[in-house]
Amino acid sequence: MSLKHRLVIADKEQLETKTKEMLKNFFKISHFKGNTQELMSFLKDGDFLWIRLEHYLDQPFFSKCPNIRCILTNTTGLTHINEEMAAKRKIKIFNLNPEDKLLDQISSTSDHSVGLFYNLVRNINLATHDVSKGNWDRSKFKGRQIDSLTIGIIGFGRVGKKINSQLKYSVKGVLFFDVEEVSFPNDQLNLEKVSNLGNLLSRSDVIFICTKEQDNRVSVVNKDNINKIKKGAYLINTSRGSLMDFDACYQALLENNLSGLAIDVYEGEERGHMLHKSVLNSVYKHNLIITPHLAGNTKEAWELSEKVVAEKLINFIN
Incomplete structure (x- = not known):
């Protein structure tokens, strides 16, 4: 399969190895480590964006990047994303929710x-x-x-x-x-x-x-x-x-x-x-x-939560 989509991982750390293996056949994965202002200049129309808690996406972000395809975050809360502004621009958000049975293992x-x-x-x-x-x-x-x-x-x-x-x-x-x-x-x-x-x-x-x-x-x-x-x-x-x-x-x-x-x-x-x-x-x-929002910050939690979000993304593009 040709690599049709660019997936930008905007965080200090990369995705877990297992997650990258799941996604590599569908995406060209790009790792971005800069601040939110720099991220807005880095993104292109049609990009898929994966964030954790490094960035706060509000009005300036969505005004500058109105045409990204999708935002992914392996977090339960969405306080770091303005959901209303994303919805107005028809930008899909995938995160964790109580219906995700795999979360019971975390x-x-x-x-x-x-x-x-x-x-x-x-x-x-x-x-x-x-x-x-x-x-x-x-x-x-x-x-x-x-x-x-x-x-x-x-x-x-x-x-x-x-x-x-x-x-x-x-x-x-x-x-x-x-x-x-x-x-x-x-x-x-x-x-x-x-x-x-x-x-x-x-x-x-x-x-x-x-x-x-x-x-x-x-x-x-x-x-x-x-x-x-x-x-x-x-x-x-x-x-x-x-x-x-x-x-x-x-x-x-x-x-x-x-x-x-x-x-x-x-x-x-x-x-x-x-x-x-x-x-x-x-x-x-x-x-x-x-402590600096450490509660969910374990290798095991990241692997499982990333798997949940990655599966949602793959189903979305298919």
């Missing part, structure tokens, strides 16, 4: 969430940093025993269910809240579905935000309900930055109403916004963990 986000959980409740980051300064003082870092804790999961979808599976035998109990009707294991004795978010916030020792982004981008944990959180609880967000009012949660941490806060996402990251320097400087002063 545990990377729940793995990361659980890792943050253990790190927070045992003060591992704080203690490690203190030792690096030449100290050896365990008295400052008294943690919590896992089987004494009740965890609360906001959003009992794929990731929420996996967190439950990974922790259900270790923790005292699991609460979950979801605005949608979801299936759950009725035979798990320490699992409880709560009727409202306030109930979960007030009873949970550790809270995981796992729900999908709200249509109106309203935070599920914000200044209006932060005071409902059980004093001394820990809060973890690996879902979407817009789901948490970071300023309100950070203030709760500073005032010791939260014992720990961990985020893998924050509002505005897709547009290149960075957290205030005062926040970044406080990481080792408070039990605060910030």
Whole structure:
């Protein structure tokens, strides 16, 4: 088959080898490492574009590149792409969605969430940093025993269910809240579905935000309900930055109403916004963990998620 299409991979890293093998008979693959402004000049009419989270595609991009064929991204969210502008130009977008059964094999986000959980409740980051300064003082870092804790999961979808599976035998109990009707294991004795978010916030020792982004981008944990959180609880967000009012949660941490806060996402990251320097400087002063959207960033997750998107692309051109 002749190579009729150009597929531009706009990311610091190439596609996984298995993905390139799938696509090489259909596309001439070009790897682009520049910024978004340079990408707009690099693209040609009819190109297929594959991005991850390196680029934010909004009005300037679509005005400059109105005739690319398709945008591909092996991500579940599309906060880095203006879907309305793409639709106006009839540019197809392929990403990951809950119907993709292969995603059930990916545990990377729940793995990361659980890792943050253990790190927070045992003060591992704080203690490690203190030792690096030449100290050896365990008295400052008294943690919590896992089987004494009740965890609360906001959003009992794929990731929420996996967190439950990974922790259900270790923790005292699991609460979950979801605005949608979801299936759950009725035979798990320490699992409880709560009727409202306030109930979960007030009873949970550790809270995981796992729900999908709200249509109106309203935070599920914000200044209006932060005071409902059980004093001394820990809060973890690996879902979407817009789901948490970071300023309100950070203030709760500073005032010791939260014992720990961990985020893998924050509002505005897709547009290149960075957290205030005062926040970044406080990481080792408070039990605060910030990771740069690492939750899904594993070799296994990339291979599987790229396979899903690549298959959609091949079906599209055929």
